[in-house]
Amino acid sequence: MTVSDETIRAEGLYKYFSGKNQKQPIKACEDVNLSIKRGKTLGLVGESGCGKTTVGRLLLRLIEPDSGTVLFQGIDLTLLKQREIRPFRKHFQMIFQESSSAFNPRMKVYDSLKESIKLYTQLRPKEIKEYINLLISRVNLSRGVLDNFVGNLSGGEVKRLDIARTLSIEPAFVIADEPLALLDMSIQSQIANLLLDIQQEKSISLLFISHDLRIVEMLSHWVCVMYSGRFVEYGRISVIRERSLHPYTRYLWNPMELGVSDRLPEGGCIYKPSCYLYQKRGFPLICSESQPLLIEQEKDHFVACHFVK
Amino acid sequence: MPMLAELEGLKVYFYDQGDKRFIRACEDIKFSIKEGTVLGVVGESGCGKTVAALSMMGLIDGEPGVIEGRFFFKPKQKDRRSVMLAVMRGSRKDRDFRRGELFDLFNGLKRCVEYDQYPYTIIKDSERWLRKNNRIMEHVRGKNISMIFQDPSRSLNPFVPVGIQIEKTIKWLSKNEKKGQLESEVAELLREVRIFNPKVVMNMYPDALSLGMAQRVVIAIALVSRPKLLIADEPTTGLDTTNKYRIIELLQQAMEKHDMSLLFISHNIGIVGSIADDIAVMYAGIIVEFGSKQQIIIAKRGPKHPYTEALVSSVPTDADIKKGKKLKVIQGIVPNNKMEVVGCPFLPRCPYAVGKIRRKCRERCPEAFEVTPGHSIRCWLYAN
Amino acid sequence: MKRFYYEKEMAQKEAFYVPLYKRASAVDVISIGYGLFVVTYLICFYVIAITNTFIKDPMQVDIKNMFLTPSFEHLFGTDFLGRDIFSRIVKATEAFFLPGVIAITVSTAFGLGFGIVSGFYPRYFSRGIFYFLDIIDSFPRVILILIVIILFNPSIYVIMAFVGITSIPKTASYIKTKVELLKEQRFIEACRALGLSKRHIIFKHVIWLYSKSVLIIQATLRMGESVLIETSLSYLGIGVQEPVPSWGNMVAMGKDFFFQGKIWLSTIPAVMILMTIMGLYLLGDGLNSLYNEKVSR
Numbered sequence: 001m002t003v004s005d006e007t008i009r010a011e012g013l014y015k016y017f018s019g020k021n022q023k024q025p026i027k028a029c030e031d032v033n034l035s036i037k038r039g040k041t042l043g044l045v046g047e048s049g050c051g052k053t054t055v056g057r058l059l060l061r062l063i064e065p066d067s068g069t070v071l072f073q074g075i076d077l078t079l080l081k082q083r084e085i086r087p088f089r090k091h092f093q094m095i096f097q098e099s100s101s102a103f104n105p106r107m108k109v110y111d112s113l114k115e116s117i118k119l120y121t122q123l124r125p126k127e128i129k130e131y132i133n134l135l136i137s138r139v140n141l142s143r144g145v146l147d148n149f150v151g152n153l154s155g156g157e158v159k160r161l162d163i164a165r166t167l168s169i170e171p172a173f174v175i176a177d178e179p180l181a182l183l184d185m186s187i188q189s190q191i192a193n194l195l196l197d198i199q200q201e202k203s204i205s206l207l208f209i210s211h212d213l214r215i216v217e218m219l220s221h222w223v224c225v226m227y228s229g230r231f232v233e234y235g236r237i238s239v240i241r242e243r244s245l246h247p248y249t250r251y252l253w254n255p256m257e258l259g260v261s262d263r264l265p266e267g268g269c270i271y272k273p274s275c276y277l278y279q280k281r282g283f284p285l286i287c288s289e290s291q292p293l294l295i296e297q298e299k300d301h302f303v304a305c306h307f308v309k
Numbered sequence: 310m311p312m313l314a315e316l317e318g319l320k321v322y323f324y325d326q327g328d329k330r331f332i333r334a335c336e337d338i339k340f341s342i343k344e345g346t347v348l349g350v351v352g353e354s355g356c357g358k359t360v361a362a363l364s365m366m367g368l369i370d371g372e373p374g375v376i377e378g379r380f381f382f383k384p385k386q387k388d389r390r391s392v393m394l395a396v397m398r399g400s401r402k403d404r405d406f407r408r409g410e411l412f413d414l415f416n417g418l419k420r421c422v423e424y425d426q427y428p429y430t431i432i433k434d435s436e437r438w439l440r441k442n443n444r445i446m447e448h449v450r451g452k453n454i455s456m457i458f459q460d461p462s463r464s465l466n467p468f469v470p471v472g473i474q475i476e477k478t479i480k481w482l483s484k485n486e487k488k489g490q491l492e493s494e495v496a497e498l499l500r501e502v503r504i505f506n507p508k509v510v511m512n513m514y515p516d517a518l519s520l521g522m523a524q525r526v527v528i529a530i531a532l533v534s535r536p537k538l539l540i541a542d543e544p545t546t547g548l549d550t551t552n553k554y555r556i557i558e559l560l561q562q563a564m565e566k567h568d569m570s571l572l573f574i575s576h577n578i579g580i581v582g583s584i585a586d587d588i589a590v591m592y593a594g595i596i597v598e599f600g601s602k603q604q605i606i607i608a609k610r611g612p613k614h615p616y617t618e619a620l621v622s623s624v625p626t627d628a629d630i631k632k633g634k635k636l637k638v639i640q641g642i643v644p645n646n647k648m649e650v651v652g653c654p655f656l657p658r659c660p661y662a663v664g665k666i667r668r669k670c671r672e673r674c675p676e677a678f679e680v681t682p683g684h685s686i687r688c689w690l691y692a693n
Numbered sequence: 694m695k696r697f698y699y700e701k702e703m704a705q706k707e708a709f710y711v712p713l714y715k716r717a718s719a720v721d722v723i724s725i726g727y728g729l730f731v732v733t734y735l736i737c738f739y740v741i742a743i744t745n746t747f748i749k750d751p752m753q754v755d756i757k758n759m760f761l762t763p764s765f766e767h768l769f770g771t772d773f774l775g776r777d778i779f780s781r782i783v784k785a786t787e788a789f790f791l792p793g794v795i796a797i798t799v800s801t802a803f804g805l806g807f808g809i810v811s812g813f814y815p816r817y818f819s820r821g822i823f824y825f826l827d828i829i830d831s832f833p834r835v836i837l838i839l840i841v842i843i844l845f846n847p848s849i850y851v852i853m854a855f856v857g858i859t860s861i862p863k864t865a866s867y868i869k870t871k872v873e874l875l876k877e878q879r880f881i882e883a884c885r886a887l888g889l890s891k892r893h894i895i896f897k898h899v900i901w902l903y904s905k906s907v908l909i910i911q912a913t914l915r916m917g918e919s920v921l922i923e924t925s926l927s928y929l930g931i932g933v934q935e936p937v938p939s940w941g942n943m944v945a946m947g948k949d950f951f952f953q954g955k956i957w958l959s960t961i962p963a964v965m966i967l968m969t970i971m972g973l974y975l976l977g978d979g980l981n982s983l984y985n986e987k988v989s990r
Contacts, residue, residue, distance in 0.1 A: 047549040049519070060886055089888030101879040106902045115897075116887045155354075156642060169887070184353040185576055186639035189623045193638055211549040218625055252550060 006073070007173045007205035008092070009035040013058050013068035015051075028054040029229045032068070033294070036173070036222075039203035043216030043237070045252065046226035052209045053097075055226075056175045059207070060092055061085055072173070090120050092173040097181055099162035103150040110146040113165055120169050135164045139194060156187040160194070167198065174199075175207045180215060192219060213252045217241065222300075225249045228270045231294055235301035245303045247277045269306070277307055310343040312383070312411060313570050314365075314538060319378035321360050321369065331374065333594045333650060334360040338378070339677070340589045340599055342538065345564070347571040349585030349602075351578050351620065353643045357594040358574045359459065362540050365572075366456055367414070367446035379404075381411035384453050385537055392453075395445045414445050452482070455531035456540040460547070461523040465515035471526050472511030475499075478533045498529045501566075502559055521552035525559070532563055539563075540572045545580055557584050578620045582606045590617045593644045593654035595674070600684035612680045614688050615659050650674070653689070661690060721979045728913065728976020731969055738786040748780035751938055760955050769961050772943075773950060778957070781938040782965055788927070788939040792853030793919035797912045799857025800864050805908070807861065808868025809895060812876065819869075826862035834859050838922070842931055849932060853919055860915060867907050875899055906984035910977050917973030924966050940966050 013032040016025035029051040036042045046052050057063045059070055061077055070077045072092065077085060096102040103112050113132050117123065123131060136143060139160040150158055159179060166174055176195060180188045196219055199206050210216050216223060217237060224234040225248060233246040244250050248271050268288035272278050278287050286306050294304045319338035322331045335357040342348045352358045363369050365380060384392045396412045406416045458464040466474060475495045492511075499507035502525040515523060524544060531539055541560065545553040561584065564571055575581050581588060588605045590598040598605060598614040605613070606621055613621075619639040641658035644650075653670045656662050662670045669689045677685040678692055717725075741747055755775030763770040769778035807826065811819040837859060838852055845851050875881055875898070884894050900908075926932030927941025935942055940962040947958030 047551050062882060062886060086888050086890065089886065094883070094886045096879060096883060098879060102883040104880045104898055104902060115884075115889065115893075119887070119889060154642060165887075184643050185578060185620060185623060186353060187643065189638045190640075213550070214625055 005037055006071075007036050007038050008059060008073075008207075009071040010055075010059060011069050011071070013055070013070070014066045015054055015058060015063070016066055027051075027229045029058070029226075031230060031294075032058075033231070034224060034234070036205045036207060038172075038205055039199075040222065041199060041206040041208055041220035043220035043223045044207060044209045044226060045211065045213050045216050045223060047211060050226050051229040052211075052226055053177055056094065056177050056207060056209055060089075060094060060175065062094075090169050091171050093166040093169065093171040093175070095159075095162050095166055095174065095176040095179050097178040099158045099179075100150055100153075100155065102162060103158065105149060105151050107149075108146070109148055109150060109153075109161060112150075113146075113161070113168060116165060117168050131168070135168055138167065138198075139164045155183050156191065159183065159187075159191050163191075163194065163198065167202070170202065171204065173205045173207070175209065177209045178211070179208075180210065180212075188215075195219065213249075225252065230270060230291075230304065231302075232271060232304045233302065234294060235303075239298070239301045243301075245297060245301075245308045246305050247271065247275045251276075277305070281307065310346065312381075313342050313344045314383070315341040315379075315381040315408075315411060316361075316365065317379040317381070319361060319364060319380070320375060321357070321364055322375035324374045333357075335364070336594050338596055340587075340596065342570050342572060342587075344383075344537075344570055345568060346586040347564070347573055347584055349581035349588045350572065350574045350591060351576065351581050351588060352591030353576055355643065356591045358591050359542055361591075362456065362542050362572065362574055365540065366450055366454060367442050368456075378415055379413050380415040381408050382414050382449065382453070383410045383537070384412065384449060388448055388452060392445070392448045395448055398444070414449060415442070416445070451478075451536075452534050453536055454538045454540065455534060455536040457524075457527050457531050457542060457544050459543045461527045461544075462515060462518070462520060464527055465523060467515050470512050470514055471518070475511075475526070475530055475533065478530050482534050498533065499526070501532070501563070502526070502529045503555070504529075521548055521556070524548065524552075524556055528556075528559065528563070532567070535567050536569060538570045538572065540574070542574045543576070544573075545575060545577070553580065554583075560584070578606070579624050590614065590620070592616050593650060595654065595687060596677070597655065597687045598685070599677070600681075600686075604681065604684045612684075612686060612691055614655075614686050615661050615690075616655050619658075653687075666690065717983055721983050724975040724979035725983070728972045728979060731972025732913075732976065735786060735790065735969065738783045739790045742784045742787045748783055749777045751776060751780040751784040752936055753777070760950070760958075763957060770957050772947065772958050778943075778961060781943060782940065782962060785933075785938040785940050785943065785962075788849060788933045788937070789853075789920050789923040792849045792923065793916045795850060796853040796857035796860070796919045797915045799854055800860040800915055801908055801912065803858075803861045804864025804911075805868055805900070805904075807865040809872055809899070811865070812869040812872025813895075815873075822865070826865055829859060830862040832859070838926075849923060849926075852922070852926070852932075856919055856922055857915075860911075860918075864908075864911055867911070868904055871904050871907065872899055875903060906980065910980045910984070913973050913977040913980065917970045917977070920966070920970055920973070 011033055014030055015028040017028055018025040032055055034042060034055075044052050044055065054063070058065050058068075061070065061082075065078060068078070072088065075088070077088065080088075103109070110132065113135070114128055117128055117131060121128075132146070133143060136146065141157060141160050141164070145153060145157055145161065150161075153161070162179075179195065180191060183191060192215065195206070195208075198204070206220075208216060208220050213223075213225075221237055222235065223237050223240050224231050225246065226232070227248050233240065233244065233249045240249065244253060251274075269275070269278075269291055272287045275287070278284070284306075292304045292306045294302045297303050297308055317339050319335050321335040323334055324330075325332050338357075338361050340348060340350075350358045350361070360369065364376060364378075369376060392412055392414075393407075396406050396414065396416050404413070404416060406413050465471065472492075472495050475498060476491050479491060479494060495511060496507040499510060504510050504522065504525055510518070510522070510526070515526075518526065528544075539560075544556055544560070548556065557580070560571060560573075563569060571584075573581060573584055582602060585602055587599070587601050589596050590605070598617045604611070605617060616639075619637070622637045623639060639658055640660075644654060644657075652672055653659070653662075653674055656667075656670045659670070666689050675687045675689045675692065677687050679685045680691050753776060755771070758767075758771050758775040759773055761767050761771040761775075767777050767779065769782065772778055772781070807822050811822045834856075838855060841852060841855050881894060881898065884898060923932055924939065924941035924944075927939040928945045930942070930945065932941055933939035935946065943962040944959045944966070947955075947960075947962070950958050951960075
């Protein structure tokens with residue numbers, strides 16, 4: 001694996017949030033390592049509040065990591081200042097969960113799209129108009145939306161606009177932060193297919209964040225499963241589909257059969273209280289003593305559990 | 310299985326003062342719930358599923374419009390007498406107010422704004438129907454039918470600790486209870502909805518709870534009266550996969566324990582399929598298909614409404630995923646409820662409306678055709 | 694109808710951005726219309742006054758024509774020295790127009806600067822700036838103006854600059870709350886992710902699209918306030934001095950002849966003051982309810 005083959009690589013990212021009233025800082029994510037190759041999709045699965053979105057923002061440096069490095073095509077982004085990072089923002093973009101709030105509600109759609117295009121290209125106004133029309137037709141929208149305010153459009157339309165805005169500056173790496181979560185059932189599949197098409201067409205590296213393992217499975221080449229701020233399983237999708245080893249991943253595959261409790265762990269493995277393996281094996285000591293590390297069990301398959309052989 | 314509730318010909322229209330015209334929310338809604346079963350209602354946002362639920366509770370007021378229909382319900386043995394009296398008092402001469410054990414709660418309910426055809430000015434909108442309806446509903450609402458509203462964190466009072474909110478509901482139902490007894494009762498209720506540390510949660514304010522926790526508390530409040538029917542309006546929306554299934558499990562257990570029926574509203578057909586016995590699919594204010602789970606979801610072949618077919622196939626199956634197929638797509642957009650509907654509302658997105666049948670679709674909205682017993686479809690494809 | 698389906702979204706964002714002209718009510722239209730009329734005649738008067746055209750010389754003493762009642766020749770009559778009252782009223786706009794603009798400029802410029810800096814960098818600047826602004830705010834304004842008059846010559850420009858300074862805290866706090874609210878919004882984050890410069894975000898998104906209404910409303914209220922302060926100081930005899938006309942000293946001079954039946958001498962400038970201040974405040978209020986900002990005087 002050469003450096004140029006990788007679009008983005010994160011090593012040992014840690015982030016804690018400290019509130020004013022909390023004595024202890026809140027753990028957002030711990031020991032996050034990932035890498036995405038050119039044109040590939042990495043799916044990030046987990047419950048809400050487990051730090052998925054934080055990982056996405058850390059990769060874009062919208063928030064500062066406490067420690068760790070983010071390499072974008074070999075350039076260490078964490079060493080750059082915010083001002084120096086701005087030229088690189090052309091290359092990585094984000095599609096937001098609530099697209100309707102990611103557009104300025106007092107701006108017409110056309111102006112919102114124009115803003116970013118104007119920043120990175122030297123097109124004349126007429127050319128910009130043509131370019132925007134092209135983008136709009138690429139995401140299957142009619143030109144009528146351009147004269148509207150965002151509040152007057154439906155959820156699916158705004159999501160398409162968000163994708164169009166992302167496409168407009170032709171990034172190499174895109175983070176899609178739960179893009180399907182707030183949409184209607186019949187619209188979800190439209191958007192998912194659109195994302196897949198565009199990703200293959202422009203060979204974009206995609207980080208697809210979702211809480212639905214099934215949709216992630218459809219769209220991505222690699223999957224990592226996150227629980228309470230840590231990666232518990234990470235691997236190629238074909239491998240995970242056949243042999244998911246961590247109890248949490250197995251739970252996500254069929255949530256009706258295996259129960260999960262609400263209790264928080266006091267120490268040791270983060271998944272201990274809800275783990276069915278822990279109960280099955282008769283509450284072994286090792287689980288309450290140490291947090292298992294992400295270890296490569298077989299080729300392209302990493303699992304963080306004491307009992308996986 | 311005996312019937313618990315039957316809704317017939319529910320029609321709800323709202324009057325839009327800005328555009329000076331009526332907007333269709335529900336048209337000719339008809340479904341029935343058997344005792345101890347789950348009815349799932351599926352539909353996209355704005356298709357009228359919430360309005361149908363609210364009108365069953367008698368909670369639609371305020372705005373002028375049209376509301377009509379019949380709602381037969383079998384109350385608890387305890388409340389039977391009072392409900393019967395209330396229904397009889399308000400009964401209209403031209404209608405029978407009972408059907409066996411069931412009483413028509415919408416008896417006498419015909420709220421109709423009188424209006425000109427053009428330019429649609431309101432002439433008369435009396436408040437009398439509302440009082441009449443409330444007189445009946447006060448024996449039913451909260452005691453026989455409970456409801457869980459869409460956003461749990463917004464249906465709790467943010468300034469009152471959770472425990473006190475539950476206590477108040479208990480007090481409202483039975484007046485003479487001692488304080489110690491109340492507290493233990495609250496704790497028991499919370500334990501029933503799988504909150505393991507009720508003493509701590511009781512003193513918490515709603516904004517300190519996570520969404521899953523808040524949903525449980527709301528369910529606990531709804532269960533206080535041991536209702537016959539629980540209406541759950543999108544209880545799993547906004548929750549993640551883990552919590553979703555835990556809430557569903559919890560609802561199922563509560564149903565078994567209290568011999569309760571459930572009206573489960575959701576936009577996710579996968580979730581509805583995992584809990585419901587009967588399913589009603591709604592689209593743009595009408596029920597396009599009603600039938601058992603077997604008929605609608607599990608049966609691969611057989612008559613189905615095009616919309617249901619598309620919805621079911623848009624959920625990826627294991628076989629699809631292994632082959633690496635793309636998701637199947639329903640073309641077109643969700644209809645805006647401001648659009649005027651002529652003919653079949655699904656026509657613009659329907660792949661089957663070609664050739665001869667298309668004219669029929671455009672002209673008139675199909676009635677519900679019963680293809681097999683207990684399975685009705687509103688589509689011209691299945692016209693007898 | 695919307696209540697059922699869009700309730701959630703309504704709370705979170707401006708779900709439907711309605712163009713201004715569609716949400717204006719009749720009262721708004723009337724008050725804004727009247728306010729604009731006042732602004733128009735103020736600007737016309739000022740332009741006439743500085744170019745000195747179309748009117749008779751306001752300083753021209755004409756003993757023969759004292760106390761003339763309003764007629765076609767002298768539109769508002771003449772005063773006790775036979776000077777044309779209309780041209781004096783027009784000329785008197787010079788006394789408060791430019792100073793008022795100075796007050797607006799001072800309060801807007803500094804308020805905007807302080808507000809944005811303390812809103813965007815709360816950790817470093819907010820506390821210091823707002824202590825300073827609180828100190829300014831805690832001085833009674835009239836006393837401050839009197840001190841200024843004692844210390845300097847009673848120049849109206851200096852006074853108005855101080856009026857501007859004393860209203861910095863209000864503008865700054867409005868802008869600060871705006872910035873703090875907007876900073877958390879997802880679309881600002883989206884702008885940052887797109888790589889737009891901070892300057893662009895501040896000027897385009899924060900100031901132009903969200904704060905301009907506050908600034909306009911503040912400016913109209915500030916103008917009304919400066920008219921009020923200038924005229925009342927002149928009335929007391931510490932503002933503009935005779936023979937230079939000001940609406941305040943015209944009322945003061947004319948009041949001696951009020952009970953002799955020559956009521957137009959003081960009434961006409963007084964009515965002018967009333968109309969102007971009322972117009973400016975109504976304009977502010979109308980814009981306030983139109984933009985749905987909650988700006989107080």
